[in-house]
Amino acid sequence: MSDSSDDASTLAAAFAFDGEGHATALDWAAVLATRADAPFSAGFRWIHLQRVAGRPQPWLADASGLDPLVVEALTARETRPRCEPFGEGILLNLRGVNLNPGQDAEDMVSIRLWISERLVVSVRLRSLKAVEDTVAELEAGRGPKTPVGLVATLALRLTDRMEPTILDLGEAVDDLEDAAAGDSLPERRKVAEIRRKAITLRRYVTPQRDALARLVAQPLDWVPERVRNQLREATDRVSRYVEDLEAIRDRAGIVAEQLADRRAETMNRQSFVLTAIAAIFLPLGLLTGLLGINVGGIPGTGDSDAFWIVTALLIAIGVGLYLLFRRKDWL
Template identity: 40%
Template sequence: MSGFGYRVTDGAVERVAVKEALACTADFVWVHLTSNEAEAQAWLRDAAKLDDYVVDALTASETRPRCEAFADGALLNLRGRSSEEMASGDPLASVRIWAIKGRVYSVTRRPLIGIADVETQIAAGTIVDPGDFIAAVATAITTDLDPHVADLGDELDDCEERLDANRVFDLRRVVTRVRVTAIGYRRFLSPQRAALEKLAALPGAWLAEDDRRHLAAAADRAARMTEEVESIRERASLMHEALTDLRSEQIDSRSLIISIIAMIFLPLTFITGVYGMNVADLPYAQEPWAFDAIMGLCAAIAATVLGYFAHRHWFQK
């Protein structure tokens, strides 16, 4: 069984294996599982004696942030950054928590960065009950995610400063990545805020007033990040449109140059084509000055066409 456990007894903290976590009486027990679904289900059902509904909720393959009161405890799903590479459409890993008085069970499929910070706090003796634990998890997740959301905004700021038609392709890749990441964050941050707010309002003696305040603060932080990623998503959309317009202008400018060149050479091609025919009786074809005359005529036509385009300001469009 992959995972670990902590027992807190009279202020003393002990880290134990999962199989030993429930062996002795303790003031507070935390069991964290990182194993596959089948192993976790078997242990939670047979060793921890949890209700089937709770077991299914803790081991579900797909979860969104939510909070649900059940019996004398609460089920909580949260999302945070993982140390493993995540898909762009699903950038946050989940942690599922079942909390009752004196005990907390948590399950993750991927390693969550915030869990390490919670381990540090519980080893230091600052977490002594389920309320402290959940508040610590929520705070650790939002604290870890906050600077990465800010980095997305900074990347867009850099793109806006470097906005140039010659960098369209590079900038579009950055903007698209930022936009996809912001959409993925927003997908989970909005329900996560609602889940934390609901948990902070749940009745129950196992949640102290300071725990509720910490949960409310984490919910406010999640709400602020939700607003920020929404702003980033909108800015990225506008930036993408601006880059598309720049690219269109660049294509139009090049098409204009090609059209001008074609307009210049069209009459010249006609004249040289006529006098290049291998037929008799072409006017002045036998005259010694014919070549110079044709070249002069072509130059005059080219200059006239260029002068017309310059007079119409085509070169400035």
């Protein structure tokens, strides 16, 4: 059993639950006495660890009593939301929006959980506001009665934190649609950025919906129906977020198509005007070029009024072509 201070520094939070809704914070010594294969007489425990890159997790690997495959899943570098039964417990990976300072919300933060009847072990790589919300509820005396109840509380807090981010994206698309419908054109960069954020969020939120749905469906006799209803609520909310993100992605795509069409129409119109102007000057250029050839026999060379006659003729031809093009709505 490891008692190193380096190992203790990886402890983010730990609580013991009495099964009646009350939670007591645990120190590192109490965590060292916790083993998955030595259940407690009553209640359950939650141990939340911080994974530090390049630093081992001696308690988790050697003293927790967890299967090595479980430890490997909890400390994996990259994860996607999933729910997998394993032995007497469940492996669950979830994601939450990244609300850390200076970070992008769509760069979602993972939390990996091992859930059994008497023990919940979770591992994070970066801090999650949803976990902080859950810890604050426990410290305020509002704790769950079962391990899956703790997970349901955490899942609901994750969805609570997602909602403002998705609403902001929806409002941003509303503004883009209003701008596209008016005279001003939104920047394509903004449209692409909103669409990218929606696609990135959806990539993690969709499997999270499936993971929560699978957790609800697990035939565990230590999960009360009230907790299953909480999980169903979290699943329904995540399902709605998936639909919202798909709508945001599609609406941003439509705005991008509108921008492309408007720009193509503008360019076509400008090209058409330039072509029409060239068509007006083409016969004028032909006539002046013909009269400018350096050979004998050019009419009017000896007439002092010939220049003004030719000028008037060119103006008449130009005005006539202009009026013709205007009548045909080519200009």
